[in-house]
Every structure is written in structure tokens, then in C-alpha cells.
Amino acid sequence: MKTLIIEKEKLEENIRKIKDIIEKNNEEVKIIAVVKCNGYGLGAVEYTKYLIENGIEIFAVSSAEEAIQLREAGIEKEILMLSGIAIKEEVEKLVENDITLTITSKEDIEIIESIAEEKDLQIRVHLKIDTGMGRYGFVYNETEKLVEALKSTKQIKIEGTYSHFSNSYYDKKYTEEQYRRFTKTIEILKENNIETGMLHICNSSAFIKYSNMYLDAVRIGSAFLGRLSCKSDIKLNSIGYLETRVAEIKEIEKGSYVSYSNSYKTKKNTKIAIVPCGYDDGFNITTGKDMFRNIDKFRNISRAIKDLFKKEKILIKINNENCEVLGRVGTHHIVCDITDKDISIGDKVILKINPKYVDSSTNREFR
Numbered sequence: 418m419k420t421l422i423i424e425k426e427k428l429e430e431n432i433r434k435i436k437d438i439i440e441k442n443n444e445e446v447k448i449i450a451v452v453k454c455n456g457y458g459l460g461a462v463e464y465t466k467y468l469i470e471n472g473i474e475i476f477a478v479s480s481a482e483e484a485i486q487l488r489e490a491g492i493e494k495e496i497l498m499l500s501g502i503a504i505k506e507e508v509e510k511l512v513e514n515d516i517t518l519t520i521t522s523k524e525d526i527e528i529i530e531s532i533a534e535e536k537d538l539q540i541r542v543h544l545k546i547d548t549g550m551g552r553y554g555f556v557y558n559e560t561e562k563l564v565e566a567l568k569s570t571k572q573i574k575i576e577g578t579y580s581h582f583s584n585s586y587y588d589k590k591y592t593e594e595q596y597r598r599f600t601k602t603i604e605i606l607k608e609n610n611i612e613t614g615m616l617h618i619c620n621s622s623a624f625i626k627y628s629n630m631y632l633d634a635v636r637i638g639s640a641f642l643g644r645l646s647c648k649s650d651i652k653l654n655s656i657g658y659l660e661t662r663v664a665e666i667k668e669i670e671k672g673s674y675v676s677y678s679n680s681y682k683t684k685k686n687t688k689i690a691i692v693p694c695g696y697d698d699g700f701n702i703t704t705g706k707d708m709f710r711n712i713d714k715f716r717n718i719s720r721a722i723k724d725l726f727k728k729e730k731i732l733i734k735i736n737n738e739n740c741e742v743l744g745r746v747g748t749h750h751i752v753c754d755i756t757d758k759d760i761s762i763g764d765k766v767i768l769k770i771n772p773k774y775v776d777s778s779t780n781r782e783f784r
Contacts, residue, residue, distance in 0.1 A: 419661045419698060420780045421772060423459050425467070427654035431641050432471045434651060435624075439635070442628045449497065449617060451638035452487075453479040458699075458772030459642070459657065460781040462490040467783060468641075469494060477636060481507045481516075488514040497543060497577070501525045501553050508532055512540055517576065521545045521553040523566045526573065533572035543577035543614070548598040549591065550583040557598040560605045567611050577615040577634075578603060586622035586647035596630050622647045642772065657772040659698060659779075663735060663764045665691040666755070675752050676744025687743075688756045690735065692766050695747045699774030701731060734767040735760050 439446050450473045451457075456464030465476055465487055477497040478484045484496050501521030502508055508528055511518060520526055520542045533540045544567075547554030555563045557580075567575075580599045585592045599618055606613050616632040621640035623630060626647060639645060643653035668688045675681040675689070694700050731742040733753060738760070740753040 418780065419659060419694060420782050421458070421460075421770075421775050422658050422660050423464075423772070423781060423783045424654070424656045424658075425783050427643070427656045428467070428641065429471060431643055431653050431656070432468070432473075434653060435637060435640060436472070438624075438628075438651070439631070443631055445633075446631045447475060447615070447634040448473055449475045449477050449634050449636045450641070451477045451499075451620075451636050453477070453483060453499070453638070454773055455483075455777050457638060457642055457644075458775050460777075461486060462492070463781060463783060465492055465494075466490075475634070481511055484511060484516045485514055488516070499545075499553075501545065503528050505532065512536070512538075518542045519545050519553070520573070521547075521555065523562070526566050526570060529573055530570050539572050539574045541574050541576050543579055544575050546578065546580045546599055546602050548580040548595040548602075548618075550581045550595075552581070554580065557602050560602060563602075564606065564609045564611065567606075568609070575612050575614050577617065578606070578613040579617045579636075582618065582620055582623050585620060585626060586645070589626075592623065592627065596627075621645060625649045625651060644771065657770065659694060659700065659768040659770045659775065661692060661694050661766045661768070663690045663760060663762050663766060664693045664750075666760065666762055674744075677747065678745065681744035683743075685756075687754055688758075689743065689752050690740070690755045690760060692733065692735075692751050692753060692768075693749060694766070694768060695749045695751055697748045698776060698779065699770050699772075700751070700768050701746045702771070702774040733769075736764050 450468050452461050452465050455461050461483060475495045477499050479499050484498050487496055495517060497517045498511060498519055501519050503524040505528055509532055512532060518529060518540065520529065529540050545554035546557055548557045582592050582595055596618065603613050615634050617634040617636060618632060619630050619635040621638055622645060624635045624637060624640060625645060640653060643655040668686060669683060671683055671685050673683045696702055732739045733742060738758055740755055743752045743754055
């Protein structure tokens with residue numbers, strides 16, 4: 418049995434440090450906890466409940482399924498749907514469950530307004546502005562169309578307006594430009610007597626780097642897990658590890674092959690342990706190279722050249738001893754070298770892992 422262990426003390430410390438940063442800069446700023454992707458792998462329901470226990474009041478998700486899951490689990494706090502939806506059945510379901518919607522297009526407005534009229538109610542929304550991410554939202558330089566679309570609404574209540582940084586972890590100049598575009602759009606909306614509500618633009622990386630951009634709220638996701646895409650002087654804890662047990666032990670002779678493609682050949686008689694965990698469980702998963710600019714290609718080549726001169730190892734812990742993984746990581750199993758180590762079948766194995774990549778069916782435990 419494999420279990421993803423969430424280290425409660427480390428998570429609580431991260432929450433406390435993030436709150437301390439806010440209090441130091443502006444204690445009025447609210448935290449919107451992003452719990453998408455099954456709570457970044459921690460288990461959406463239990464993770465959300467734990468955040469509530471630690472004083473978090475507002476949550477955000479990326480899909481209707483995630484929002485409904487939280488409501489069905491009895492979570493009554495405010496939930497913001499971060500994606501725009503123009504499908505009537507989904508919007509109705511979200512409205513029935515008191516989910517705050519995001520409007521990102523004229524089509525969203527038309528669908529939401531028609532439902533509001535049918536049901537004779539006001540529907541709470543946040544307004545999304547595309548300031549240069551090129552994804553959801555009204556484009557920042559088409560404010561005339563935006564104002565026209567919003568002025569015709571009668572039963573939509575705007576409780577917030579936001580945007581999303583595309584490169585806050587790396588590109589300061591472009592991040593500042595996105596922020597300027599956003600604040601300019603807000604000015605135009607207010608000049609036209611359109612309520613903008615709570616303003617928010619900072620994701621985790623921007624929260625760490627740009628305290629001057631906090632506005633009314635910040636959206637915190639990966640920072641709670643201590644997994645940032647930018648350098649930081651704030652020492653956040655990486656939380657979560659996968660726990661399993663040794664399934665088999667045997668000795669193989671010098672010159673024996675291990676794993677697919679004969680990817681490892683033993684240099685001596687070797688004692689090995691087979692561990693029932695692989696990339697299907699999220700172990701040793703990396704994101705693909707999906708950026709194709711020349712500069713990105715150059716960086717990939719540069720890293721590959723540097724890697725040629727590194728002796729890289731994948732290590733796991735068995736009985737608190739480091740053990741080297743031999744050969745390729747399989748779908749459900751790995752093989753590691755336990756020569757001269759006192760290890761038995763059933764001994765505990767700990768694997769460093771990004772919780773986001775752990776299958777949702779895997780047992781989670783806050784410990």
C-alpha cells in the first residue's frame with residue numbers, strides 16, 4: 418500500500434510564514450488559497466479543510482468538478498471558479514452550489530445574465546482581464562467592448578476583478594507591464610461607474626517578489642507546498658513524500674542487467690530491493706520541454722551539455738538509509754542497490770515526490 422504523507426507541521430509553518438509576510442506589508446490583504454489539481458496533489462477536500470483550520474477563508478478552483486466536490490464535502494466557505502464557462506448546464510450547477518463565477522467573455526455574460534433572469538436572482542462573479550497571458554479574460558486594450566458588455570447587465574454582481582501574470586517568476590519588465598495594463602483597465606472601469614470589487618493579480622511567485630502588487634488579495638497555490646518557480650529568501654518547506662514498503666529482495670551476479678532497455682549493468686555481485694512504486698505513482702516525473710523559442714532550445718542544449726559531466730543518481734530512503742535506484746524507473750516498480758545494508762522485505766521506503774503528480778486514487782494522510 419502506497420501513501421502520500423503530508424507533513425502537517427511543515428505545511429502549518431508555510432502558512433504562518435505567508436501570513437507573516439502579508440501582515441508585514443499590509444494586514445488588510447486577503448489570501449485566496451488555490452486548491453486546484455486535487456489541492457496540488459494533497460487531496461482537495463482534506464487540504465481545504467486543513468487550510469480552513471488555519472484561518473483561510475477564500476478558495477479558488479479551476480473546474481466545475483473541483484468546485485462541486487468541495488461543496489458536496491460540506492465546505493461552506495467562498496469558492497471562486499477561475500475558469501470562464503459559457504455552458505448553461507454547468508453554470509446552473511455552479512450557481513445552485515453558490516460558487517462565485519468568473520466572467521471572461523461576452524458569451525459568459527449573456528449566459529449568466531439569462532440564468533439570473535430565469536431564476537430571478539443576482540449572481541456573484543469576478544471579472545477576468547487578459548493583460549498578456551493570452552488565455553481566459555477580456556483583452557485589456559478592448560475596454561470599450563468590455564464596458565459596453567458590462568453596462569447592459571442587470572443581475573450580475575461583480576465582487577472582484579483580477580488578472581494572471583504569465584512570467585512573474587522570471588521577467589520583471591513584462592510583469593510590471595501586465596500590472597500597469599491591469600490598473601489602467603481598472604481606472605477605465607471605475608470612470609464608467611462599473612464596480613470592480615476585490616482586486617487581485619499576484620500568484621505565488623509574484624507574491625514572493627512583488628509586495629507592491631498585492632492589491633486587495635493574493636492567490637496562493639504552490640507557495641503553501643514550498644514549491645516555487647522563483648528564487649526566494651523566504652525558507653518555505655517542501656512538503657509531502659510517498660511512503661511504501663520493500664516488496665522483494667534478491668542477489669544478482671556481476672554483469673547482470675537491470676530494468677528496461679538493459680539500462681544498468683552491475684559491476685559486482687549486487688543485492689537489490691524491488692520497490693512497488695514507479696512513474697505511474699508520480700515518482701521521478703518531470704514536465705516536458707514544451708517551449709520552442711530559440712532561447713529555450715539553447716537553454717535545453719546548455720543543460721544537456723552540463724549534464725554530460727555530472728554523475729547523476731536517483732536516491733530513495735529505506736530505513737533512513739540512502740539507496741541508489743538502478744536502471745530506469747518503471748511504471749509501477751523500481752530497483753535499488755542495498756548491498757551491505759541491513760534491509761528486509763516490508764521495510765519502510767520514503768520517496769521524494771511532487772504531490773501534484775501523485776495519482777488521486779493514492780491514499781493521502783496528514784501526519
